Every structure is written in C-alpha cells, then in structure tokens.
Amino acid sequence: xxxxxxxxxxxxDSVENGIAVSNGQVPFSPHSGMTRHNTGLLxxxxxxxxxxxxxxxxxxxxxxxxxxxxxTPQKELVLVKQYSPGSGGKRWPSFHVEFGSEVRKLSxxxxxxxxxxxxxxxVSAPLGWAENIASQFVxxxxxxxxxxxxxxxxxxxxxxxxxxxxxxxxxxxEEIARKFMAKVAALPTDRVDDHVVHSCGRARVKAHLEExxxxxxxxxxxxxxxxxxxxxxxxxxxxxxTGGNPSxxxxxxxxxxxxxxxxxxxxx
Amino acid sequence: xKLYQISSPGSSPALMKLDEEGxxxxxxxxxxxxxxxxxxxxxIIGEGSExxxxxxxxxxxxxxxxxDDDGRCLAVINxxxxxxxxxxxxIHDAQGVQAVLSGTIAFGDAGRTNSGEEVLAIVEPGATFKxxxxxxSTWYMWTGMEWVLESPEERKARLxxxxxxxxxxxxx
Numbered sequence: 001x002x003x004x005x006x007x008x009x010x011x012x013d014s015v016e017n018g019i020a021v022s023n024g025q026v027p028f029s030p031h032s033g034m035t036r037h038n039t040g041l042l043x044x045x046x047x048x049x050x051x052x053x054x055x056x057x058x059x060x061x062x063x064x065x066x067x068x069x070x071x072t073p074q075k076e077l078v079l080v081k082q083y084s085p086g087s088g089g090k091r092w093p094s095f096h097v098e099f100g101s102e103v104r105k106l107s108x109x110x111x112x113x114x115x116x117x118x119x120x121x122x123v124s125a126p127l128g129w130a131e132n133i134a135s136q137f138v139x140x141x142x143x144x145x146x147x148x149x150x151x152x153x154x155x156x157x158x159x160x161x162x163x164x165x166x167x168x169x170x171x172x173x174e175e176i177a178r179k180f181m182a183k184v185a186a187l188p189t190d191r192v193d194d195h196v197v198h199s200c201g202r203a204r205v206k207a208h209l210e211e212x213x214x215x216x217x218x219x220x221x222x223x224x225x226x227x228x229x230x231x232x233x234x235x236x237x238x239x240x241x242t243g244g245n246p247s248x249x250x251x252x253x254x255x256x257x258x259x260x261x262x263x264x265x266x267x268x
Numbered sequence: 269x270k271l272y273q274i275s276s277p278g279s280s281p282a283l284m285k286l287d288e289e290g291x292x293x294x295x296x297x298x299x300x301x302x303x304x305x306x307x308x309x310x311x312i313i314g315e316g317s318e319x320x321x322x323x324x325x326x327x328x329x330x331x332x333x334x335x336d337d338d339g340r341c342l343a344v345i346n347x348x349x350x351x352x353x354x355x356x357x358x359i360h361d362a363q364g365v366q367a368v369l370s371g372t373i374a375f376g377d378a379g380r381t382n383s384g385e386e387v388l389a390i391v392e393p394g395a396t397f398k399x400x401x402x403x404x405s406t407w408y409m410w411t412g413m414e415w416v417l418e419s420p421e422e423r424k425a426r427l428x429x430x431x432x433x434x435x436x437x438x439x440x
Contacts (some may be wrong), residue, residue: 003439003440005440024426025421025425036404037403038420038421040421041420041421041425044425044426044428044429046429056439056440057439057440058432058437058438058439058440059437059438059439059440060432060436060437062424062427062428062431063425065428065429065431065432065437067432
C-alpha cells in the first residue's frame with residue numbers, strides 16, 4: 001500500500017508547491033549558518049533535477065526515497081525549513097515547528113556553526129498541515145522567534161484586540177503589552193510634550209516619558225520609536241474626548257511653544 | 269599493482285611516482301619519526317611500472333615489475349586530518365583493505381595530543397573505507413579500475429536508491 005503525497009516546501013509564512021531536487025537528492029542549501037560538517041541526507045530520488053510534485057515515499061535503512069507518481073494525494077510531504085536568522089537579520093523572527101503526533105519525521109539536515117542556523121526536516125503530514133503552520137507565523141521585524149504547533153481548524157494568525165505595533169514591539173507578549181497600555185493611560189496628558197512625542201528621536205522620547213511617568217522601566221524593553229506612536233494616539237488623538245486640544249497642553253495652558261510656531265511656519 | 273597515495277582525508281588518490289628526475293625512487297616512508305610517532309621505511313627495488321609488496325622478516329619491500337594483479341592496487345593512506353583534539357583519525361569501516369605496514373602521525377611536540385595512522389595497504393577491487401577530515405567524512409571505493417569518492421550523504425542516497433529498486437524498504 002503506497003500513500004500518495006503532495007510535495008510542499010514550508011519556510012516561515014510561505015508554502016510553495018514542490019520540493020527541489022538536484023543530483024538525485026533533496027539538496028540542503030540553507031541561507032544562514034555553515035555546512036562544513038556532514039549535514040545529513042534529506043532524501044534521495046530517481047527523479048531528474050527540478051521539482052517533485054506528487055510522490056510515493058519509501059523508507060530504507062539508509063534514508064528516504066521519493067518516487068514520482070501521478071495519483072490523487074492523500075497526505076503532504078513537507079520540507080520544513082526551520083531557521084534562526086544570521087547577521088543582518090537578527091531582528092527578524094526565527095521560525096521553528098513543534099512536531100506533534102500528527103506528523104512523521106523522516107529525515108533532517110542541519111547547519112553547524114556560523115551566523116544563524118537552519119534545520120530542515122522532511123515530514124509526512126496530513127493535508128493542510130503546512131498551510132496551517134504558515135498561517136500562524138508572524139514574519140514581522142522585532143516580533144520575536146516563534147515555535148509553532150499544528151492547530152487543526154485554526155487558520156489565520158492569532159487574533160488579538162491589542163494594537164499590532166505594541167504586539168510587535170513586545171515580541172508578541174500580550175501581557176507586557178497590556179501593562180504598557182496601562183502605563184500609557186496613566187501618563188498625565190498635560191505633561192506629555194507634543195513636540196517630543198511627535199518630532200524627537202529615540203533618546204529624548206525615552207528620557208521624557210520615563211521622567212514624566214517616574215518609571216525608569218517605562219518601556220519594558222521595547223524600542224521607544226516603536227511605541228511612541230501609540231502614546232501619541234492615546235494622548236493627542238483628535239477623537240480623544242478631552243476638553244480642548246491636548247497638544248496645546250504640551251507647554252501648559254493654551255500657550256504655543258517656539259517649536260510649534262517654527263513647525264507651523266515650516267521652519268522645523 | 270599500481271601504487272596510489274591518499275595524502276590526506278578527503279583528497280583524491282594520486283599515482284605515486286616511481287621515478288623522479290630520471291632516477292628511480294629508492295624508498296617511501298609511512299608515518300613519521302619522533303616521540304609518540306612511528307615511521308616505516310619501505311625500500312623499492314627492481315624495474316617496471318608497477319609494484320608488488322613482499323614481506324620479509326626484516327620488513328616490507330616493494331618490488332617493481334610488470335605484474336598482473338587482477339585489479340588490486342597498493343595505496344599509501346594518510347588518515348590524519350588537521351589538528352583536532354578528539355577527532356578519530358583512522359581507516360574506518362574498511363572492507364577489502366589489507367594493511368601491510370602502518371606508521372603513526374601525531375600532533376604536538378611530544379605527540380601527546382591526538383594522533384592517527386598512515387598505512388601502506390593492498391586494496392581489493394570493490395574495497396571501501398571511510399576517512400575523517402577535521403570537519404567531514406569521505407568514503408573511498410576502489411573499483412579495480414578507478415577510485416570513487418563520496419560524501420556520507422551521497423553514499424546513503426545511492427545505497428537507498430539501490431535498495432528501493434531491488435524492492436526493499438517500507439512504503440508510506
């Protein structure tokens with residue numbers, strides 16, 4: 001009894017049809033890390049160079065053999081390319097998968113040393129598995145590494161009512177994001193300087209908000225530039241039901257600062 | 269028999285010259301001398317394009333001539349790669365390889381760190397063995413006509429395909 005598999009390649013939030021073949025093997029060609037040691041054999045195949053589409057899978061002592069066929073697929077054969085980014089990409093999230101009992105791991109190959117690392121795993125999985133994993137991965141800078149498990153019936157990224165910029169700034173940690181929202185809400189609007197919040201750089205924003213909050217850990221590890229937009233939205237939003245324009249409070253009362261005047265005149 | 273040399277793990281076997289600058293080579297050395305090491309000197313006598321190894325009570329001699337040896341060859345195999353404290357340097361998983369003489373190559377002034385062997389061996393057609401370099405391993409196979417080198421992955425891929433073509437294995 002042979003089960004027909006459809007071949008897929010999964011990398012982060014991307015699922016591509018087919019598995020690449022070169023010189024009778026599924027080649028291991030990572031983007032990050034070094035392959036100076038023997039990496040491990042992913043699979044061999046009698047198919048010519050190109051891409052495998054539908055296949056039968058055989059297991060022998062030496063490894064996995066993929067034989068092309070033309071039948072209706074009942075399962076997926078997924079080449080899962082797990083990675084931790086190397087230099088130049090360290091702020092992008094790593095991608096790893098927690099393999100449950102729904103898949104059968106067939107082979108794997110890994111980098112050894114160098115900047116970043118990759119481990120590719122070939123698995124036999126139920127139909128829709130790869131799309132399910134990919135749909136959960138958030139590929140946003142500073143979001144934080146993710147280890148994703150298969151959640152049947154769960155298609156699409158995890159829904160959250162929290163602002164997306166805060167989730168990214170706090171690497172997907174909703175609890176810390178909520179703490180930060182509470183801290184921002186507690187800031188005295190009349191002391192939040194419109195100019196600093198809207199126009200100054202990271203260091204001044206950090207110093208200013210830490211000073212008026214009295215909290216040296218106001219940002220809790222987040223990049224001030226990532227979250228200052230949220231502060232502005234809360235304290236200077238036009239929709240905010242306050243008695244007057246909150247930005248006019250930045251210097252107290254209805255006085256206009258020199259910075260505001262220059263900015264309005266297009267000189268700053 | 270032709271006389272080959274594998275100068276380090278991973279390198280392609282090369283025919284050893286029996287004549288240099290018009291003069292016959294008098295001997296070859298296996299291993300190296302010094303503390304923690306051992307060296308064997310193998311004299312070469314006679315004339316001809318091939319050699320045969322002859323064991324005497326005093327040691328091994330290579331005798332040149334035009335021998336018919338059914339695809340066998342002689343090889344000087346250096347199994348020692350770059351310095352690594354713990355890497356296992358030797359001739360691994362050998363089949364069809366008969367060592368005639370072996371020497372020792374070591375690291376460190378006193379030879380007290382890692383070491384490995386250099387071997388003069390008779391290699392049968394179909395013989396296989398594996399050598400480790402510092403980072404990788406290489407399989408060698410002597411077909412009787414030529415040497416074939418494979419990485420462990422290439423070897424596994426070839427053997428796996430052969431098995432499936434012969435009806436072996438488990439289908440998913």
